[in-house]
Amino acid sequence: MHLPHLITDLGLILAAAGVMTLIFKKLKQPLVLGYIIAGLLVGPHVGLFPTISEPENITIWAEIGVIFLLFSLGLEFSFKKLVKVGGASTIMAFVEVISMLLLGYLTGKLLGWSTMDSIFLGGILSISSTTIIIRAFDELGVKSQRFASLVFGVLIVEDLVAILLMVLLSTVAVSQQFAGAEMVTAVLKLGFFLLLWFLGGIFLIPTFLRRASKLMNDETLLIVALGLCLLMVILAAQAGFSPALGAFIMGSILAETTKAEKIEHLITSVKDLFGAIFFVSVGILINPETIITYAGPIALITVVTLVGKTISIAGGGLIAGQGIKTSVQSGLSVSQIGEFSFIIATLGVTLNVTSDFLYPVAVAVSAITTFTTPYMIKFSTPAYQFVERIMPAKWKRSLDEYSSGAQVVSSTSDWKRLLQSYVIQTVVFSVIIIAIVLLSAQFLNPFITENVINGTTGKLVTTAVTLVFMAPFLWALAVYHPLKEVQGRLWANRNYRSLIIVMEFVRIGIAVLFIGFLLHQFFPVQVSIVAGLVIIMLLVIFSKRIQSFYIRIENRFMSNLNAREIEEASRMHHTLTPWDAHLIRFVIPSEAGLVGKSLVDLQVREKYGVNVAVIERGNRTITAPTRNELIFPGDVLYVFGSDEQIESFRRFIEEECILPEVEGEKENVALQKLLVSGGSVLLGKSIRNSGVRSQTNGLIVGLERNGERIPNPDSELIFEEGDLVWIVGNPDRIRKLEASSIIDAVA
Template sequence: MVHLPPLITDLGLLLTAAGVTTLIFKRLKQPLVVGYIIAGMLIGPHFAHLPTIKEIQNIQLWAEIGVIFLLFSLGLEFSFKKLAKVGGASSIMALVEIVIMLLLGYLTGQLLGWSTMDSIFLGGILCISSTTIIIRAFEELGIKSQRFAGLVFGVLIVEDLVAILLMVLLSTLAVSQQFAGTEMLAAVLKLGFFLSVWFLGGIFLIPTFLKWASKLMNDETLLIVAIALCFLMVKLATEAGFSPALGAFIMGSILAETTKAEKIEHLVGPVKNLFGAIFFVSVGILINPEMILKYAGPIALISCITILGKVFSVAGGGLLAGQGLKASVQAGMSLPQIGEFSFIIATLGLSLKVTSDFLYPIAVAVSALTTFTTPYMIRFSEPLYVFVESVLPERWKALLNRYSTGAYTINTTSDWKMVLKSYVRNMVVYAIVIIAITMLADRYLYSFIVANAEKGIRADIWTTIVTLVLIAPFLWALARHHPHKEAHSRLWANRKYHSVIIVLEFARAGVAVLICVVLLNQFFSTWVAILAGVGIIALLALFSEKVQNFYTRIEDSFYSNLNDRQISDDHQIAPWGAHLTSFLISPSSAIIGGTLEELQIREKFGVNIAVIERGNRTIMPPTRYERIYPYDKIYVFGVDENIESFRLFVLDESPPGVNMKAVKEDVKLQKLVVSSSSPLLNKSIRESGIRELTDGLIVGIERAGKKMMNPDSKVAFVEGDILWIVGKPSRIKLLEEPAMKPTVTEA
């Protein structure tokens, strides 16, 4: 008789239970995650009258692989560029929520008489919302294009990053068993350094590799390569002392910047769903129902604190960020649950043996309860806003409105600000790259030279020479590169700034010399190292043109890889509740074949089509004679209500197999102030030539506190007007030329 290994039997039982609960919960229109957890409880060791998993340890191993794939998929949806685009509003909301929930979780644990570590981990568990649940709920309710959804997605992105940081900090705290500020700071700096190195190196190398191998790849090979890269980064992260989940997340976020991102996400989806199901079922296996009954009181208390704390903290953060009452309330009502990362943090406490046995099932029970309420909370958000607005005193509403409008006040970006910001950013980036190259050379290059060529002092000298050659372009950039040449030239043209600029230039060169001295001082005396360092920088200045050309190729390659997949931020926050979002036009759409003039979209729906993407072409801004074709991707500017009306009219399900093209143009909402010396002054929109000069479309004008959405082309500009333009920043920056004095700042 053939013997069937217990692992196969256990997996069959697990997937059967997961499949049955999936069908039941789909029928009941409830979150599948809750079904998986219930399935795990039923086949776990605590239900004697049902088939039971025999080897839980093997299932836990598969569950760890599930965590890796969950974090890899989250990384594919994350993208560092998305983080840069969510703006200050989402960041403020996320940070306010995280700080308040960490504090509430800790105080709740202390109130219940728990240990310090249990209370700290409870705070960490409660502060991260469920990305999977929220995205699924938004898709089912058809509200992904609304403005508050953009705020929620921004908060989720920041939360995911903070969750990674929390895992590192909680691990450090668990090992030291005390709050050691120095160790925490070292852990944060170490995490920041490795994140930067992996991101910079990954963006430089991985897209280049995928381009080179693209002709050799079909779906199967791309899936294998993507998973291989994921596990390679898992190994690197583990070697550096971080968790495997962090490595998976980082590789996902790197691949999110490539043109293959959507394809990889599609291919990895079934694998993630399989192992994710195993992970969530394994969560249920560890739950003892008796423990839940025993701690029913704390579970109910923590669930209420989670819901109320998240609603008020997120909504309060939104008001603090100037997002208005409606968007803040809707965002707060969308985030009152905990999910995947909370399980992972709870599992971390168990694996490190620093939390009590009851914390894990309590966290899972709270997650199940709060997840169940999510769709109802989202549906109830608008009625709640209407109620709150009706009971608020008029004075408070006027104050909130003034504060919300004031949050969009435009600050002129001075040349000094641009230059100093670029100096600081470049010094940090180049220092990280130089340190990383030096560390790699010391660890691997030296061993290679000793094993294959030289030994003793000669091996040291050769290692130093090769290292200096590798870091030479970045040393030159640190000492000489000016990313904002125009701003730097304008400052230098003013004599009173000469001395300050000279000091800055010498400071940059001094930092480059210092790096060389530190590197050379390992093998030579201090004075010899100083003289050699000065000589190296002087040599780089002598051959400046050649080194610059080499550095420029490196920089161009990096930015080319970074911008290959320009992710449009569908949730860019704009003033007055208006925002920019995008739609993919299906062949069955009612607007196919019509020109913009014929369709009268602006007149009928109150929205503006600012950009049309067609294959690899970007039409910006489209003329009134431009027609709409199948699979066009259009960018629409307007308020939630108008966009929703337009969506219902134009948007159908995307046909299967459609490969949405990556955005090739960086389309953003920009601000422009009309000054007293502006050549735009007293000219109409049509006369100003802004459309022809910048390929930009003016979608709003704010004048003396009054707002004009989608202004007529005959409107003339007056001093102090705030213009809102949708377009490509590189083109709109032409308005900074001497012929066009107004200052542009990014929204």
């Protein structure tokens, strides 16, 4: 019986990959390199082993592998993570990408390569390997160090930049030149579709998964997730983007749902399978003779990668005010290329715009820099010490002063907050309205005029239906005020009133223009003006109903957007997730500036928003320390607060004193949520007079009332029925309080 070549080739690929994974596991080397070598051995350029028959079929499998690889990266990405990335990581990522794009291009030109080869080389060198770095951090045990968190932020930004690069490189490849207008159009188009897909996906997909959850087991959830992934792949391809972009976007949307972890677990086997096929296909395309021929360029590009990435990231860190040590450690940690580099190289091959030698050169550089990564990370501390030793004292003082100045916590003015709110609203609602109008003109109107009713009446029906969908967003664009209190404070200042009035008229004017944009799709100008006036009157008449409809839409969207955090909050006992707050352990070194000072002198709550919940001093544990408690060398402080608050407090202390949260014999601290019931003796009492502190030997760090969250509540606040209270303290005392029936605890 004759087997199709597709099956025999697939069997050969997986067999070779399986053997190489065992060997590389034994050698404790990255499996990606094993897959590439497996592909090299079964490829057409090496005759020692059986060779695949039809490389074209493997290309199809490889494309599927790229799709699932980027889908899994999207599941780990999440746009909310990108929003939370600090300014320092963002600056470092952009400095690195711009520097490596330029260095790659100049290196290609120096080697006499074509313009397109040089451009793609810059793109290949600009993105580091998330997988390799995370694995190296795990093996070396440095994930809890300060520079590691910065590197993770850099990798998140790089993921998004890689998507942007894929679009821009495709545009350059098609036009074969740097056309400024085309580049700007490509970026705007990407931004439009990214925002539209994210908003639509968050509004629809979590709701669908939640309502269908009772029907879903592991099998159906996997099929639905893969179906959604491939559906977005089709939409991305129809919009003129890479299919891989669609997979990445759907992964990032599903990352915001309550099913994210489950989907990530279920998709792992599928991703590993097709990912292996992709990396084996990378090896199949390698010609060993090409690597030997281009050994010189490979060595040069490797040096450019190692040195260029180190210097650009370290320089970006210094620009961002992160200090010499953190900057050097970060730079030496990202000096390699990986998954996205392969995908960018594949893009050049697919578009047939790069030379045959570029792909194997990129793979060779990736292999070398992958091997060097752990050693570069280990070398980071001696490198920092060497730089600090040879640096002139004047330079060092200047950098320390700049770093201190750059890390000052600045407050955001009301005017800036209001302006940001207006800009975000205008962009978001404009994208939604434009998308509704374009979909109506391209799909709804032809359907109605061909299948329901034609002529002017059909256009009127189309306009009416479209307007129903547009109305809540038109109202929000022209009228909605998300920051009423801020606007009220600014309005009280006469200097800002004229500016606020101008912004209001601008918003209304943009809404009117969108009404005209809708009518212009179907009617002449004269008819559009009259109909526009009628529509504006109808919007005013039905304003309250439209407002109610929009509020429901917004509530649904925000509920879906925060669903994962809300579910995690209900599961986790030791984390105050509604405010993204948690406990972290600090050891106070003898040289720290806060030694010998009391908590009232330090004003940690007033300045940084954190609570010192527990102090461990030798064999003594001080829970809920008073304001007059002094800080001594060697004290262990359990500090409660959000990431930003803890980060601002951390700057008081040497970087080496942050330790990961560990469970030891002395760490007997818990965070418990309690509900004040109708029969509680706390009703009508203030926090100060309630006795909660003495009974639990703990500290009240948060309170929620009628949906409003109050971190660090004032001691004079009066308890009311239904209040949710969070207490940090000794678990045994809190459990005794729970059992006393004074307060009903809820899990």
